[in-house]
Structure formats: structure tokens, C-alpha cells
Amino acid sequence: MNETTYSLLATDESAPITVHNANGRSPFLIVVDHASNAIPRSLGGLGIPETECERHIAWDIGIAAVSRFVADALDATLVQQNYSRLVIDCNRTPGSESSIPETSELTSIRGNVGLSEARKAVRFREIFRPYHDRIATELDQRRQAGRPAVLIAMHSFTPVFMGVARPWHCSMLYNREPRFARVLMALLKREDRILVGDNEPYSVTDAMDYTIPVHGERRGLLHVEIEIRQDLIADDSGQRRWGARLARLFPEAYQTLAVASVPIKRSVLDERS
Secondary structure, X not given: OOOOOOOOOOOOOOOOEEEEOOOOOOOEEEEEOOOOOOOOHHHHHHHOOHHHHOXXXXXXXXXXXXXXXXXXXXOOEEEEEOOOOOOOOOOOOOOOOOOOOOEEOOEEOHHHOOOOHHHHHHHHHHHHHHHHHHXXXXXXXXXXXXXXXXEEEEEEEOOEEOOEEOOOOEEXXXXXXXXXXXXXXXXXXXXXXXXXXXXXXXXXXXXXXOHHHHHHHOOOOEEEEEEEEHHHOOOHHHHHHHHHHHHHHHHHHHHHHOOOOOOOOHHHHHHHO
């Protein structure tokens, strides 16, 4: 196969992104970097067993459903990426070692070993770039229209990593701009029996993250990266519970900061909740 004309996605496969509630009126833009564990057919399952694709190494379990519940409740736009992070990680800088991982935890991703630069470029062109272009377009349109924007990057984390248990129920991640994260963290800590991590078990860095540094920090937007423990959102009831919780607290955090030139319309939030 000629690598210069090679196409990753077949015409009958899912688009690289899904935009839900494209005309949402909320200031919140919700993005999900690792929403799916799908692998394009052309990659032959990346040479790993299907059971590995069901694990957290392939996607952020449960977070897409939680994000949709929040988007519907708040009339917010949701942009999600529809292929596994094992194909290309949309929260890593292209070309970095973790962008197209050859190993994830202890699992060898054989289909990623020894890739040519042309093959890597196709994954960037067909999956990574459409996702981030869509986020950038949404934020550009809001800026041009004078609409406020708060960027919410939604993730989930495994309750046990490399044999070490993680006690947090959720965590707020940030780097240079902590305001929204800190206010939301304080609100979550008021909730009954919620253990909230502060940049745990991860933190946002230029070396390890892409979405928040590029779309949040560089634009000077309020933003936060949220992690929820996967066992809490593995089923519909947990997803709805966390979706309702975040839909209730996001507007409160936003209004506490009182930085938007156009306030959230409370009636819109109430009728959607």
C-alpha cells in the first residue's frame, strides 16, 4: 500500500469526532479526549487482545456518558473524540513518546511498534487534527461573538494503578490557572463523603497534556481538567449521579468567580436540570 495515499478510516466507520448539542447556549464547552475504545479496522486491532481494549489503557471508562448528561442539563456543547487513545492520544503532543504508545502499562501495543512517520502522520491528520480543530473553531466563534467560554476537559481514572489503590473519588487538575479548579474543588468538598484530589493522581503539565495547555491556558480561559474514578461511573446510575452533581456545581463555581461579561441565564439552567 502506498503510504502517501493510505487512509486510516473507511467511509462506513465512525467520524473522528462527535459534537453533541452544537448550538448550546451555555458558556461551558465540554471536551472528552478519550471517549471511546474504537480502533479503525485498517489497524487490525493494533495486535492486542479485545480484552485489553476494554481496559482503561484504551479509553476513559464511563466519562462520555457523564459528559453527555452534563451537556444536556446545562445546554452545553460537547465535543468528543471517537477513537482509542492507543491509536493516537488526543491529550498528548504529536510526536511525543506517549502520543502513539508502543507500551501502555505492561501491555505491548504491537500495532504501534516501528511505525513510519507517514503512518503516524495519517493518524494525526484523520483523528487528532479534526478533534482539536473543532475545539479551536468553537472557541474562536465564541470569542468573535463576544460569548464567554469555560473549558471543561473530562477524564476518568482507574481505581488501582500498577497495584496501588487510588482513594480519591474525583480530582481537579490544573497548572498555571487554578481559579476554576479551586472553586470547584471547594464545592465538591462540601458534598457528603466525596474525597477530592488536588492534582491527584495526575496534574496538568506542558510535557504530559495538550488540551488544557493549548485551548485553555493559551487563550486565557477559565478551565479545569476533571478526573472521576472509573468504578464510580461504570454504570448508568453512577454516570447519572455524577452528571447531575457536576451540572449543579459548574454554574455555582462559574458564578462564584463572576468573571463573565454575560452571566449564565439561570432560567436556562433550571429548565434543563
